[in-house]
Structure formats: C-alpha cells, structure tokens
Amino acid sequence: MSQSAQIRRSSGGFFLTLVSRYWGVLAVLLAWQAWVSISGVNAIVMPHPIDVLLNIVQNPGSYWQNGSQTLLLAAGGLVMGMALGTLIAVVAWTSRVLSGILIPLGLIFSSVPVVALIPVLARLLGYDVRTVLAIVVIISFFPAFVFTSAGLRALPPGSEDLFQVLGASKWRRFVHLVMPSAVPNWMIALRLAAPPAVLSAMVAEFLMGSSGLGYMFRAAATDFDTAQAFGTSVVATAISVLCFTAATLAETRVNQKWK
Amino acid sequence: MSAPHPQVSSTPWAIDIDHVGKVFTLDNGESLVAVDTVDLKIEKGEFVALLGPSGCGKSTILRLVAALEDPTTGRIAIENRDPLSLSRQHRLGVAFQDHALLPWLSVKNNIALPYKVAGRPVDHERIADLLGLVGLKGFENARPSQLSGGMRQRVSIARALILNPDVLLLDEPFGALDAVTRRHMNVELQRIWGEERITSLLVTHSVEEALFLADRVIVMSGRPGRVVKSIAVPFERPRRPEVQRTAEFHSLADELTLALEPEEAAAS
Ligand SMILES: Nc1ncnc2c1ncn2[C@@H]1O[C@H](COP(=O)(O)OP(=O)(O)OP(=O)(O)O)[C@@H](O)[C@H]1O
Numbered sequence: 001m002s003q004s005a006q007i008r009r010s011s012g013g014f015f016l017t018l019v020s021r022y023w024g025v026l027a028v029l030l031a032w033q034a035w036v037s038i039s040g041v042n043a044i045v046m047p048h049p050i051d052v053l054l055n056i057v058q059n060p061g062s063y064w065q066n067g068s069q070t071l072l073l074a075a076g077g078l079v080m081g082m083a084l085g086t087l088i089a090v091v092a093w094t095s096r097v098l099s100g101i102l103i104p105l106g107l108i109f110s111s112v113p114v115v116a117l118i119p120v121l122a123r124l125l126g127y128d129v130r131t132v133l134a135i136v137v138i139i140s141f142f143p144a145f146v147f148t149s150a151g152l153r154a155l156p157p158g159s160e161d162l163f164q165v166l167g168a169s170k171w172r173r174f175v176h177l178v179m180p181s182a183v184p185n186w187m188i189a190l191r192l193a194a195p196p197a198v199l200s201a202m203v204a205e206f207l208m209g210s211s212g213l214g215y216m217f218r219a220a221a222t223d224f225d226t227a228q229a230f231g232t233s234v235v236a237t238a239i240s241v242l243c244f245t246a247a248t249l250a251e252t253r254v255n256q257k258w259k
Numbered sequence: 260m261s262a263p264h265p266q267v268s269s270t271p272w273a274i275d276i277d278h279v280g281k282v283f284t285l286d287n288g289e290s291l292v293a294v295d296t297v298d299l300k301i302e303k304g305e306f307v308a309l310l311g312p313s314g315c316g317k318s319t320i321l322r323l324v325a326a327l328e329d330p331t332t333g334r335i336a337i338e339n340r341d342p343l344s345l346s347r348q349h350r351l352g353v354a355f356q357d358h359a360l361l362p363w364l365s366v367k368n369n370i371a372l373p374y375k376v377a378g379r380p381v382d383h384e385r386i387a388d389l390l391g392l393v394g395l396k397g398f399e400n401a402r403p404s405q406l407s408g409g410m411r412q413r414v415s416i417a418r419a420l421i422l423n424p425d426v427l428l429l430d431e432p433f434g435a436l437d438a439v440t441r442r443h444m445n446v447e448l449q450r451i452w453g454e455e456r457i458t459s460l461l462v463t464h465s466v467e468e469a470l471f472l473a474d475r476v477i478v479m480s481g482r483p484g485r486v487v488k489s490i491a492v493p494f495e496r497p498r499r500p501e502v503q504r505t506a507e508f509h510s511l512a513d514e515l516t517l518a519l520e521p522e523e524a525a526a527s
C-alpha cells in the first residue's frame with residue numbers, strides 16, 4: 001500500500017469518526033438551513049447558518065474581545081468560587097456545630113434564583129464586571145461547598161483505623177488523609193460548575209453589563225442584527241462546551257490517579 | 260484522653276491482656292459477645308501466634324491491643340501503660356486484614372506514610388530495603404489498584420515495619436498469597452524478626468505458619484472466643500525452612516489441628 005493511500009485512508013477515517021460523533025450537530029445545522037430555505041422566513045426572525053458563520057468570520061475583533069472577557073470572568077469567578085466553597089467546607093468540617101449551621105444555610109442559599117440577585121448586587125457593587133464576577137463566584141460556590149463537604153467525609157475503607165494506629169495528629173490526618181480523599185468529589189464539582197459559570201457570566205452581562213458576550217448579544221438583538229445575535233450564542237456555546245470538556249478531561253485524569 | 264485505670268501494679272509483660280471481654284451492641288439492640296474472658300501475657304521480644312475459627316474474635320483482640328476498640332471488661336496494658344500511648348508515640352506497627360492502603364499514593368509513598376505522619380524525615384534507603392524484602396522491587400511507583408491482593412498485603416507489611424515499631428500486630432498478613440510465596444514471605448519475616456525481635460502478635464489460619472514463626476501458639480475456641488490451648492514452640496532460632504519437615508513439627512501441627520477441630524476429635 002502506498003503512503004498517500006494510507007494517509008487518504010486515515011484522514012477518511014478521521015472524517016468518519018467526526019461524522020459518527022457529531023452527526024447530531026450536523027443534522028441540526030442541515031435541518032436549520034433546509035427550514036430557512038424552504039419556509040422562507042425573514043432573516044430577522046431566523047438567519048441562515050451561513051450568514052451567522054460569515055458574521056463571526058468578518059468581525060473577529062469584537063468576538064475575540066468580548067469572548068475572551070466573558071471567558072476570563074467565568075474562569076476567574078469559577079476559581080474564586082471553588083476556592084471559597086472549599087474553604088467554607090473545610091471550616092464546616094472542623095466542627096460539628098459549624099457544619100450544623102453552614103450546611104443548611106448553604107442549601108437554602110443555593111436554591112435562591114441567582115438571576116434575582118443581579119439587580120441587588122449591581123446596586124451594591126456597581127454596573128460593571130465586578131457584579132458579573134460576583135455572580136459567577138456565587139454560582140460556583142455551591143457545588144464546590146456541597147461536593148467538598150461530602151468528599152471530606154468519604155475516606156477510603158480502613159484509613160481511619162490506619163491513621164489512629166499511626167498516631168496521626170488532627171492536622172496531619174487532615175493533610176494526608178482528609179484533603180486527598182475529597183479530591184475526586186472536588187473534580188465533580190469543577191465539572192458541574194464550569195458550564196454554569198459561563199452561562200451566569202453571560203446572563204449578568206446581558207442584564208447589566210457594558211461589555212462581554214452577554215452584552216454583545218443584547219446589543220445585537222436590540223439592533224435586530226440576528227446573525228450577530230446567533231453568532232454570539234454559537235461562540236458562547238463553544239466556550240461552554242470547551243470548559244465542560246476541559247473539566248471532564250481533568251476529572252478523568254485525576255480519577256485515574258486517585259482510584 | 261487519660262488511662263481509664265490507675266497503674267496499680269507493674270508487670271514484666273510487654274503486652275498484658277488481662278481478663279478482657281468484648282461485647283458489641285448490634286444495630287437491632289442485641290448484644291454480641293465477640294470475646295469472652297481472654298487472658299494473655301506476651302513478653303518483650305516474644306512472637307505469639309493466634310489461631311482460631313473464623314469469627315472467633317481474633318481481629319477483635321488485635322484491635323483491642325491497637326486501642327481501636329475499648330474492652331468491655333478487663334484491661335489491656337502495653338509496657339504498663341494505656342495502649343493508646345504506644346500509637347501516639349509512633350511505636351506501633353499494624354498490618355490490617357484488609358491492607359488499608361491509600362489509593363492515591365504510589366507503593367513507595369504508601370510505605371513512606373508513617374514517616375510523614377510521625378513528622379520524621381523519609382528514609383528512602385530503608386524503604387528500598389523493605390521493598391526488596393517483601394519482593395516488590397520494581398513496583399515502587401505502581402498504585403495499589405495496579406497490584407494483586409497479595410502484593411497489597413506485602414506493601415502493608417512493609418508499611419507496618421518501616422518505623423521499627425516496638426509492637427507489631429499482623430492480621431492474616433499472608434492470607435491472599437499462594438503457598439509458595441507465602442512460605443517465602445514466612446522465611447523473610449522470620450529473618451527480619453530475628454534481627455529486630457519485635458514483640459509481635461500474629462493472627463493466622465495456617466497452623467504451619469504459626470509454628471514456623473512464633474514462640475508460642477494460642478488456639479481460640481469458636482465464638483465467643485476463649486483460649487483453649489497454648490503451646491510453646493521449641494525450635495531454635497534462626498529457623499530454617501527445613502524445620503517444617505521434621506517429625507516434631509508435624510506432631511505439633513497435628514496437636515494444634517486437633518485443638519482447632521474439637522468436634523471431629525470427639526467424633527473419632
Ligand atoms: N464493630 C463490630 N460490631 C459488631 N460486631 C462485630 C464488630 N466487629 C466484630 N464483630 C463481631 O465479632 C465477632 C468476631 O469478629 P472478628 O473480626 O474478631 O473475627 P475473626 O476471628 O478475626 O474472624 P476471621 O478469621 O474471619 O477474620 C464476629 O462475630 C463479628 O461479627
């Protein structure tokens with residue numbers, strides 16, 4: 001077999017796996033295109049997929065700028081929220097009384113619709129990125145708190161006896177046993193929190209921002225620039241999927257080592 | 260926590276199990292007598308093996324000595340002190356029945372864990388030595404999930420020995436090994452023990468293992484556990500594997516087997 005045939009074959013294989021894996025996305029795109037072409041709806045109601053693509057390609061600057069801002073806010077808020085959630089979970093772990101107060105409180109607050117908090121926070125923090133960041137922090141806080149709390153108590157079988165027999169101090173037990181035990185749960189929290197972090201950053205920008213993907217979407221929608229509005233959604237979805245995939249990969253990697 | 264009993268008399272024993280009983284309260288409120296009155300004295304540097312049918316309370320006795328359980332009746336003293344003070348001073352080595360390795364640590368780091376917990380510098384040379392002794396050279400960086408059951412048990416034995424403990428508790432440490440590896444591990448353990456003479460209590464189901472390793476073999480009855488027989492093992496140390504083929508070894512083995520199976524003895 002010649003080399004070029006081999007390459008053609010493997011690239012054909014690559015194309016096939018791509019189709020077999022993402023045929024759903026492809027089908028939606030085709031159905032979309034077919035529907036707009038056949039029904040002839042106005043482009044303001046429903047743009048052609050090709051126009052959306054063109055809009056993205058023709059305005060790389062503004063997509064890049066707003067997209068990277070939203071991504072940075074989501075990532076920064078995610079990191080801060082996870083850190084805060086972990087910290088509070090550890091504080092709750094240290095005492096039965098504290099966990100008795102903090103865990104129900106956390107559950108109550110996690111059921112508050114955060115969108116309703118946006119105007120309140122904006123009034124407090126200002127109509128800018130600070131509020132967006134605060135929303136993402138709050139959204140990311142709860143999974144981190146809940147899952148880390150559970151993880152700190154999910155110790156491997158026999159390990160508590162082992163640490164007592166080794167004469168471990170409370171601090172060394174925490175460092176060498178309790179914290180590492182929480183890592184798999186912590187990774188679950190990260191995976192679950194990543195997509196909502198992007199979404200909540202966008203919602204906050206949409207409602208009160210002056211930049212970012214959420215704001216860009218609102219501006220485009222107000223101008224009846226449907227292609228740009230759809231383009232923004234596409235980019236936002238891509239960012240969200242990217243974050244989710246990265247978090248899932250990280251989780252698999254960590255679990256290979258941890259279990 | 261302070262010792263529950265004042266130290267009235269001092270005894271010469273390294274481990275003094277003084278008329279100890281253990282009753283567990285089950286979830287349904289019933290109580291289960293796991294250990295009836297057990298009275299067992301172990302000298303410093305003595306190796307005692309514990310034989311008995313499954314469920315007779317052998318692990319419970321080990322857990323009592325390790326201060327993982329409190330006796331319901333009687334008391335336990337190690338070097339005349341509360342058993343808890345021994346583990347507090349990082350002088351206790353235990354190999355549990357179910358190995359209890361940390362899944363996220365490599366073999367090497369699992370064995371190094373007692374150093375870290377005790378806040379002592381890690382002696383990599385000693386780790387390498389012990390890895391060689393338990394036949395796990397080349398598996399330093401493997402994770403417990405990548406090892407066989409018998410290999411995990413051997414890691415757990417190395418971990419129990421790493422800090423040169425003054426008291427060693429082994430709960431069926433070779434239960435998951437094939438006969439050949441088991442004999443090999445027995446020879447190695449016998450050699451390590453001969454060098455350091457650690458006061459040891461070994462739980463096993465193998466009569467031959469008990470006889471080969473121990474200075475004294477204790478046979479327990481079925482639940483609730485009581486001591487039904489205690490024999491001193493006469494063989495010189497260091498013991499060579501050949502000792503297991505002598506007539507004296509066989510007759511002692513028969514005697515212990517008989518003590519383990521009282522019904523059959525009565526029937527024949
Ligand atoms: N924490 C506990 N709560 C209730 N019952 C227990 C507990 N630990 C042990 N037991 C009971 O005590 C008895 C003795 O258990 P133990 O583990 O000491 O047996 P063993 O002699 O080590 O058996 P094996 O040879 O099978 O390991 C058993 O009947 C067991 O069900």
Ligand SMILES: [Mg+2]
Nearest residue numbers: 317318356430
């Ligand atoms: Mg047992």
